[in-house]
Amino acid sequence: MNVLWEQFPVFRDGFLLTFQLSFLSAIGALLVGTLVAVLRISPVPPLRWLGTSYVNLFRNIPLTAVFVFVVVGLPLLGSSADFLKIPGLDQIFTRLGIDLPYFRFSIIALSLYTAAFVCEALRSGINAVPSGQAEAARSIGLTFTQNLRFIVLPQAWRAAIVPLGSVIIAMIKNSAIAGFMGLYGDLSSRGQELVSAGVNGVTYPLIPVFIAISLGFLIMTVPLGLLLDRIEKNRMVKAR
Amino acid sequence: MAQPLIELNSVNKWFGSLHVLRDVNLTVDRGEVVVVIGPSGSGKSTLCRAINRLETINSGTITFDGQPLPAEGRALARLRADVGMVFQSFNLFAHLTILQNVTLGPIKVRGESKANARERAMQLLERVGIANQADKYPAQLSGGQQQRAAIARALAMQPKAMLFDEPTSALDPEMVGEVLEVMTSLAAGGMTMIVVTHEMGFARHAAKRVVFMADGELVEQAAPAEFFGNPQSERAKDFLSKVLQH
Amino acid sequence: MLMKRLAAAAAIAVLGVGVAACGGTDPATPGPSTASFKAGSTMEKLNKAQKITIGTKFDQPGFGLKGLDGKPAGFDVEIGKLIAKELGIPADKIEWVETKSAVREEVIEKGTVDLVVATYTINDARKQRIAFAGPYYVAGQHIMVRSDDSSITGPDSFKEGTKKVCSVQGSTPATNIKKYLKDEATQLVLFGGYAECVDALKNKTVDAVTTDNVILLGFVASSNGAYKLAGNKFTDEPYGIGVKKDDTDFRNFINDLLEKIAKDGSYAKAWNDTAGKFDKNTPTAPAVNRY
Numbered sequence: 001m002n003v004l005w006e007q008f009p010v011f012r013d014g015f016l017l018t019f020q021l022s023f024l025s026a027i028g029a030l031l032v033g034t035l036v037a038v039l040r041i042s043p044v045p046p047l048r049w050l051g052t053s054y055v056n057l058f059r060n061i062p063l064t065a066v067f068v069f070v071v072v073g074l075p076l077l078g079s080s081a082d083f084l085k086i087p088g089l090d091q092i093f094t095r096l097g098i099d100l101p102y103f104r105f106s107i108i109a110l111s112l113y114t115a116a117f118v119c120e121a122l123r124s125g126i127n128a129v130p131s132g133q134a135e136a137a138r139s140i141g142l143t144f145t146q147n148l149r150f151i152v153l154p155q156a157w158r159a160a161i162v163p164l165g166s167v168i169i170a171m172i173k174n175s176a177i178a179g180f181m182g183l184y185g186d187l188s189s190r191g192q193e194l195v196s197a198g199v200n201g202v203t204y205p206l207i208p209v210f211i212a213i214s215l216g217f218l219i220m221t222v223p224l225g226l227l228l229d230r231i232e233k234n235r236m237v238k239a240r
Numbered sequence: 241m242a243q244p245l246i247e248l249n250s251v252n253k254w255f256g257s258l259h260v261l262r263d264v265n266l267t268v269d270r271g272e273v274v275v276v277i278g279p280s281g282s283g284k285s286t287l288c289r290a291i292n293r294l295e296t297i298n299s300g301t302i303t304f305d306g307q308p309l310p311a312e313g314r315a316l317a318r319l320r321a322d323v324g325m326v327f328q329s330f331n332l333f334a335h336l337t338i339l340q341n342v343t344l345g346p347i348k349v350r351g352e353s354k355a356n357a358r359e360r361a362m363q364l365l366e367r368v369g370i371a372n373q374a375d376k377y378p379a380q381l382s383g384g385q386q387q388r389a390a391i392a393r394a395l396a397m398q399p400k401a402m403l404f405d406e407p408t409s410a411l412d413p414e415m416v417g418e419v420l421e422v423m424t425s426l427a428a429g430g431m432t433m434i435v436v437t438h439e440m441g442f443a444r445h446a447a448k449r450v451v452f453m454a455d456g457e458l459v460e461q462a463a464p465a466e467f468f469g470n471p472q473s474e475r476a477k478d479f480l481s482k483v484l485q486h
Numbered sequence: 487m488l489m490k491r492l493a494a495a496a497a498i499a500v501l502g503v504g505v506a507a508c509g510g511t512d513p514a515t516p517g518p519s520t521a522s523f524k525a526g527s528t529m530e531k532l533n534k535a536q537k538i539t540i541g542t543k544f545d546q547p548g549f550g551l552k553g554l555d556g557k558p559a560g561f562d563v564e565i566g567k568l569i570a571k572e573l574g575i576p577a578d579k580i581e582w583v584e585t586k587s588a589v590r591e592e593v594i595e596k597g598t599v600d601l602v603v604a605t606y607t608i609n610d611a612r613k614q615r616i617a618f619a620g621p622y623y624v625a626g627q628h629i630m631v632r633s634d635d636s637s638i639t640g641p642d643s644f645k646e647g648t649k650k651v652c653s654v655q656g657s658t659p660a661t662n663i664k665k666y667l668k669d670e671a672t673q674l675v676l677f678g679g680y681a682e683c684v685d686a687l688k689n690k691t692v693d694a695v696t697t698d699n700v701i702l703l704g705f706v707a708s709s710n711g712a713y714k715l716a717g718n719k720f721t722d723e724p725y726g727i728g729v730k731k732d733d734t735d736f737r738n739f740i741n742d743l744l745e746k747i748a749k750d751g752s753y754a755k756a757w758n759d760t761a762g763k764f765d766k767n768t769p770t771a772p773a774v775n776r777y
Contacts, residue, residue, distance in 0.1 A: 043312060072682065075689035098672045100650060101691060135294055136331035136390075140345035140397055141321025143314060150344060155335050180655050180678035182686065184670055189655055196656035 003204045004212040007194055014187035015216040020093050021106055021186060022172040022220060028111030029171060030164075033118025038148060040123060051119070058116035063109070063174055067181040070109040071102065081108055102182030110178070114171040121167050125160025126152060158231075165228035169221045187216045243306055245270045245401055245432050246291060251300035253286060253456075260286050261297065262456040268401070268434060273427045275443040275464075276436045278453035279479055284436045287453065288405045291434065292323040305400060321349050324394030324402040328409050330386040332378035332393070338365065339374040342393045349397070357396070364392040368422050384415030388422055401432040408439055420446075440483060444468060452476045528729075528736040532600060533574045540566040541585030541593055541602040541728075547704030548761035549605050558582050562603040564756035565622055565727070569601065572743045591615045594728050601740070602728035605700055608775075617733065618726030619740035621772045622753075626719030627659045628699035630706060632687060633714045638694055640717030641666040644673060651675070652683035652692040659697040662721060680705070687713065698723060700761075707764035724772065741774040 004011060039051030058066065074081060081104035090097030096104060129152055137151040157164075179189025191213040194204045246268040253261040260283045268274050276284045289295040291302060293309050293316060302309045304323065310316045333341050342361035346352040352360075365371040368388035370381070378386055387407055394402060404423065408416040420442050427433055427446045437443065443450050443464055450467040452459050454475045460467070471477045523530035532538050542562045543550035549560040567577045585593055585604045593599050594616045605625065608618045629651070631638050643649055647668030652675040653660040660676055667673045675692050677683050683695040684705055695702065699719050706713050729736050747753040748771035757768050 072685055075691050095671060100672060100675060102675060132327060132329055132331035133333060136327060139292060139294065139320055139325035140393065141317045141349040143317045146348055150348060151333055179676065182675045182677055184674040184676050189676065192656050193661065197658050197661035
């Protein structure tokens with residue numbers, strides 16, 4: 001296990017990048033996923049069709065393919081995903097603002113892919129909201145959008161929080177693929193670098209390196225799991 | 241003669257092959273309290289829900305305040321804001337406090353200021369006797385309290401009419417009275433009301449007119465004294481003999 | 487002494503072809519050259535068998551690439567053929583086996599192949615398990631850029647911090663280039679394979695791709711002039727021919743041959759017929775290392 005101490009900066013930097021990627025992708029996935037879920041329950045058939053197609057597509061192709069479409073496809077369309085160079089945010093997440101687009105591409109690929117699963121988790125949450133809630137909202141004159149925004153989605157979120165948590169945890173782990181898709185320096189790829197290319201000619205054995213990588217992921221996923229448990233408990237208290 | 245507030249003309253509705261509303265004609269005047277009674281499955285709930293288009297109809301017309309019911313969209317939302325609805329299962333918004341339940345519509349639909357909406361909401365909650373529960377969540381209240389809160393929520397929209405869909409059917413017997421009391425005072429205050437209920441007592445003393453439905457048909461309608469004293473149809477007689485026995 | 491051996495070998499080679507031509511008719515007849523090889527040596531054994539198994543890459547343009555005709559072609563393959571010829575074995579009696587990087591030591595140790603010519607870098611770790619004849623070529627890390635880009639002249643061009651470079655995740659070239667970068671986060675792009683790097687170079691997301699020149703040469707060759715190599719290679723990767731660790735006779739035999747072909751022009755011809763199609767600079771054969 002010496003590798004963790006000897007190469008601590010490598011793991012620390014990798015961890016920080018993976019954390020940033022996961023954090024931003026989670027936000028993206030939740031936003032896009034909510035939008036798709038709204039499409040899927042929309043009263044307008046073409047929008048419903050669009051939402052359903054989205055889920056069927058992204059849920060059923062490998063994440064690698066999504067990455068290729070984004071990483072190779074966007075430059076073909078002449079985009080470097082500059083819309084993600086969000087002023088202010090790029091001060092905290094410095095990789096957002098740099099010329100190399102692969103951090104932004106990785107966020108897009110992870111968000112698009114994960115959004116399909118977020119949508120389904122949310123939809124299960126929406127289905128868990130009694131129909132009377134939406135009916136009561138309609139009967140006081142809320143429009144479809146207001147109904148979703150003020151009545152259905154806030155409750156759906158609560159019902160969906162546990163499945164959503166699993167989706168986000170899976171996404172954090174999926175983020176490891178970004179290191180093979182142009183992004184330099186995420187946790188797992190930096191770890192593997194120690195094994196295959198080494199540092200100053202010294203390579204490290206696989207098992208200890210991967211234990212250290214796993215520790216890095218656990219630091220992100222375990223607290224998230226605990227947080228979810230807590231939210232779930234609070235919700236049960238409120239509902240009683 | 242003043243135009244009726246609610247008017248149903250030859251309204252038909254099917255649930256699949258089930259004909260739940262058969263050629264229903266009904267007019268309700270402003271300030272009138274109409275109680276709809278009848279055996280379960282007679283279509284009275286569907287009738288009530290059709291008036292604010294929570295159920296669509298297959299043929300016929302429904303007009304409210306001189307306007308035919310709009311199709312889905314903003315116009316329909318505006319109409320619904322003018323028609324208060326009270327449900328059998330209360331349907332209070334579970335994630336909002338009682339006060340938030342009552343103020344949501346005025347703020348989001350009517351565009352009232354928060355302070356103003358809050359002040360009126362507290363007055364309404366005072367009126368239905370649960371002002372002290374304002375900051376609690378629905379799940380913390382008894383059924384009777386919840387239904388009174390639901391009435392306050394509907395009233396907060398300052399509706400032109402109120403629809404009650406079996407408002408006491410889900411309540412424990414000891415709580416029925418407190419809800420009926422609120423409804424009675426509302427009727428006395430001149431609110432136009434359509435009430436679907438099994439509470440014959442309420443029908444007898446608060447209704448201006450009783451409508452009897454069976455098998456999707458509007459079988460007969462009369463002032464309560466006349467209906468309860470001298471029902472015309474066999475089906476009404478049969479129904480009354482059953483419900484008045486206990 | 488050396489000249490004598492070379493002359494003998496040449497004679498053997500010429501005769502060997504003749505033997506192969508009629509060898510099938512009478513397998514009991516020993517090749518006339520048998521006596522020239524030391525009794526019991528690998529050379530004698532192979533010559534007698536009139537068959538040799540050579541490991542090479544099947545996916546390395548210019549060095550060892552298996553074509554649609556099912557036969558590998560490239561500089562490594564030509565070197566293999568020259569060795570076989572020296573042993574009196576005709577080219578069509580060579581059995582080619584694909585040896586990917588990870589399995590090379592193993593197949594030599596097990597005797598699955600008689601020798602390996604497969605872009606095989608000589609290093610001390612490998613010498614623990616097998617022996618290297620050669621080197622016969624010195625590869626090295628190089629930089630590939632778009633043909634119209636003259637702003638990159640070597641790895642030092644990255645030190646300023648503006649040029650972006652792509653390589654493969656976990657590879658030695660990816661690690662090597664780091665010391666020339668000002669900021670890895672804004673200059674380094676890593677993919678799972680080189681195809682993505684070339685794509686990124688094409689769409690100008692990166693300015694350069696770096697790895698062994700051998701690999702880059704393949705991309706340059708198939709790019710219709712879109713890419714070129716910039717500057718000189720900046721690391722040395724001597725390629726050797728792998729044989730069994732204790733088979734010093736065989737190793738010396740191959741080293742002798744390498745010295746011979748360096749002089750008689752067959753080394754240059756082998757290059758020009760294969761990798762030389764992408765790289766006009768015919769390399770000078772490096773001095774063999776008889777350790």
